[in-house]
Amino acid sequence: MKLSPDETIFWQHGFFTLNLTIVTTWAVMLVLVIAAALVTRNLKTGIRISRWQSILEMLVVGINNQIEDIGLKNPKDYIGFIGTLFIFIVTSNILIILPWYEPPTGSLSTTTALAVCVFMAVPFFGIANTGLLGYLKSYIQPTFIMLPFNLISEITRTLALAVRLFGNMMSGGLIIAILLSITPLLFPIVMQSLGLLTGVVQAYIFSILATVYIAAAVHDSKPMNK
Amino acid sequence: MQINWFTVIAQIINFIFLVWLLKRFLYKPILKAIDERENKIAGHIKDAEVKDAKAKKEQIEFAAKNETFEKEKKGLMDNAIAETNEKRQKLLESARNEAIELQSKLENSLKEMEENLNRDMAQKTQQEVFAITRKTLADLANQSLEEQSVSIFIQRIVDLKKEEKKKFVEAFKKKSNSILVQSAFDLAKKQQADIKNVVNEILGLETQFQFKTAPELICGIELTSNGFKLAWSISDYLNSFQKSIAESVRAEPIEEQHASKPI
Incomplete structure (x- = not known):
């Protein structure tokens, strides 16, 4: 029994491996980019807009507002990263309704990659906002003694991010696979619906946590100003 | 459950590429469209506010003009009513005077008619009397x-x-x-x-x-x-007498007029 789509390998040459995770990620990326390009091809700035534009605007504005609510002053600077995190994870998770589809988020490699991205984004945005010194100072806040704890926290939260998403998605897929062998008729549908909900919630949690970490690193965020 | 580090690196690259793609195809155009719409709406609102302010100003001006107009109208109406009343009074007075005058004329005319009739009758009588006298005297000559x-x-x-x-x-x-x-x-x-x-x-x-x-x-x-x-001639006497009678007949209605006046 395969626990991760990483194990489905299409092509391998030494270190290079082309597995199901990468292929599915490409597919999801393709779907997202094509959909976005199609909808934004004919954007209207008037009062009457198309249904798809309305949906995308709601999504983008929703993400923007969430980022702002968490405490980041200029959400437009962060929406590229945080929004993409949410959209990619939620799309990957929602597509489990397709038969034989295995979400790339069910791979620890993908969740690790995303967590590493967050891990790198936090100092990136922190330094961009407060400078290198300012960012580094945040590690010795409130006192110097907190430095090791802050460093541990940085690593563990990244690990937690990766494992949380992977665990949830993998467990969901695994449960459905097990249930299919036990009660193949109706119960897996219920579990799949639950899986959809879990997928959306996990995407939300991942993005929100990433935003919180970034906001904590950015000193000019609202809570810090208070 | 192992981490495939190549996959991790590939997914990091994929994710960064996706971030770039979505920024290019999704966020920027959508946010741009939203901004433009918001600007447009803000413009509309500003325009509406300007129009609203203008409309309020015009409304105030209109109300002031209306009030002035009403005052002027009331003044004109009052004047017109006063003038009409005055004119009516004058007309009534004039009509009353005319009526009195006409009544007086009518009374005079009636009196004159009566006098004329009396005079005619007296003259006729007088002429008849003298004609008879003349005839008699002529016959007696x-x-x-x-x-x-x-x-x-x-x-x-x-x-x-x-x-x-x-x-x-x-x-x-x-x-x-x-x-x-x-x-x-x-x-x-x-x-x-x-x-x-x-x-x-x-x-x-x-x-x-x-x-x-x-x-x-x-x-x-x-x-x-x-x-x-x-x-x-006897005719002279008669003429003299006729003249005297005629004078007395003419004088009679005047005396009657004086006599008929209420005390």
Whole structure:
């Protein structure tokens, strides 16, 4: 029994491996980019807009507002990263309704990659906002003694991010696979619906946590100003 | 459950690439469209606010104008009403005066009509009475009456006052014409001679005489010379009497009018 789509390998040459995770990620990326390009091809700035534009605007504005609510002053600077995190994870998770589809988020490699991205984004945005010194100072806040704890926290939260998403998605897929062998008729549908909900919630949690970490690193965020 | 580090690296690259792609195809165009729409709406709102302010200003101006107009209208209406009332009063007064005047005229006209009628009746009566008298006297005239008339006429010429005689002489001398003698009856030769003698004596010269018969004189004789007239006849008495009666008839309505006035 395969626990991760990483194990489905299409092509391998030494270190290079082309597995199901990468292929599915490409597919999801393709779907997202094509959909976005199609909808934004004919954007209207008037009062009457198309249904798809309305949906995308709601999504983008929703993400923007969430980022702002968490405490980041200029959400437009962060929406590229945080929004993409949410959209990619939620799309990957929602597509489990397709038969034989295995979400790339069910791979620890993908969740690790995303967590590493967050891990790198936090100092990136922190330094961009407060400078290198300012960012580094945040590690010795409130006192110097907190430095090791802050460093541990940085690593563990990244690990937690990766494992949380992977665990949830993998467990969901695994449960459905097990249930299919036990009660193949109706119960897996219920579990799949639950899986959809879990997928959306996990995407939300991942993005929100990433935003919180970034906001904590950015000193000019609202809570810090208070 | 192993981490495939190549997959991790590939997914990091994939994710960064996806971030770039979505920024390019999703966030930027959508946010740009939203901004443009918000700007447009803000513009509309600003425009609406400007229009609203303008409308409010115009409303205030309109209300002020309306108030002024109402005041002016009220003033004009009041003036018009006052003028109308004044004019009505004047017209009523004028109509009342005219009515009084007309009534007065009507009363006068009625009185005049009444007077005329009375006068006509009196005159008619008078004329009838004198006509009867004249007829009666004419019928009664005879030789002795005629002779008597001539002798009275001669006596009157003789009895003329000096001034009257003088006037007669002057009138005759002014234009030396013949003297016309008219009588109600044909004068006898002797009577004509008597008259000639008396007149010639006054004039102091011999003059021409014309004798004519005029029955309307009623037992009378009339001597005319260049506007000077000397006459005697019953008709004269009658005329004098008629004149006196007529005057008294004319005077009567006036007295009646005075008498009928309320005290």
